[in-house]
Amino acid sequence: MAQSGFIYKNIQIYRLCMNLLYKGRYQERFEVISRLIKGTKVTELCFGDTIIARYCRKNNISWKGYDTNDAFVNEAKAQNYNAEMSDINDIESFEKADTCIMSGSLYHFHNSLEEIIKKMLDCAPHVIISEPILNLSASRGIIGKLAKGAANVNGGEHGFRFTEESFLREVIKASKKLNFTFKVSEYHSKDIIIEISK
Ligand SMILES: C[S@@+](CC[C@H](N)C(=O)[O-])C[C@H]1O[C@@H](n2cnc3c(N)ncnc32)[C@H](O)[C@@H]1O
Known part of the structure; x- marks a missing residue:
């Protein structure tokens, strides 16, 4: 994998930083997402952490995850999760799955949003996307620094972030083109969580 920011070097550092960014509610966000899972097969894109994978294991749901970060993928594999290092x-x-999930990562694909959602819908009839709609990069002090660090993935500065308005506008546009329906299921911390179905 190309060089990423320090936040992505190992999962413990990542969790610590994310807990600061999510004001202690990082783990809870995955619990909210997990409660929305349907069926017995989950595919998670850009999984980063294994909190959803752990929920799946506990509940006899099979899980497959994709991520480009070798540190995260190796950590997941060490726990015998079905993780694949791929872009x-x-x-x-x-x-193929019953539910396809992407959390905290759609901004990486804002230029190919339709393509990614289409591939998610080809993968599963039920899609969950949790996406931050509050950009903390401009914040002062440690929070701003962490948010900027989190933006540095695969050697690229991904300064782009959605607002609620731009996120919903792009999802509505994609829904018309790809003919899907969606609902806003939750607002949690700085994320909006939507469920999409064909
Ligand atoms: C901000 S983290 C989010 C991780 C986790 N889903 C969460 O909600 O905390 C973004 C994740 O996307 C992964 N990623 C970024 N671009 C990717 C790509 N093109 N293919 C696969 N994974 C990618 C990164 O390695 C990182 O683990």
């Missing part, structure tokens, strides 16, 4: 832009079709 999801390069994968034509993801492993």
Whole structure:
């Protein structure tokens, strides 16, 4: 994997930073997402952490995760999770599932949003996207620094972030083109969580 920010070097550092950014509610966000899972097979894109994978294991749900970060993928594999180190832009079709999840990562694909959602809907009839709609990069002090660090993935500065307005505008646009319906299921911390179905 290309060089990423220090936040992505190992999962403990990542969790610590995310807990600061999510004001202690980082883990809770995954619990909210997990409660929305349907069926017995989950595919998670850009998984980063294994909190959803752990929920799946506990509940006899099979889980497959994709991420480009070797540190995160190796950590997941060490716990015997079915993790694959791949750039999801390069994968034509993801492993079929009942639910396909992406959290905190859609901004990486804002230029190919329709393409990614289409691949998620080809993967599963039920799609969950949790996306931050509050950009903390401009904040002062440690929070601003952490938010900027989190933006540095694969050697690129991904300064782009959605607002609620731009996120919903792009999802509505995609829904008309790809013919899907969606609902806003939750607002949690700085994320909006939507469920999409065909
Ligand atoms: C901000 S983290 C979010 C991680 C986790 N889902 C969460 O909600 O905390 C973004 C994740 O996307 C992964 N990622 C970024 N671009 C990717 C790509 N093109 N293919 C696969 N994974 C990617 C990064 O390695 C990182 O683990």
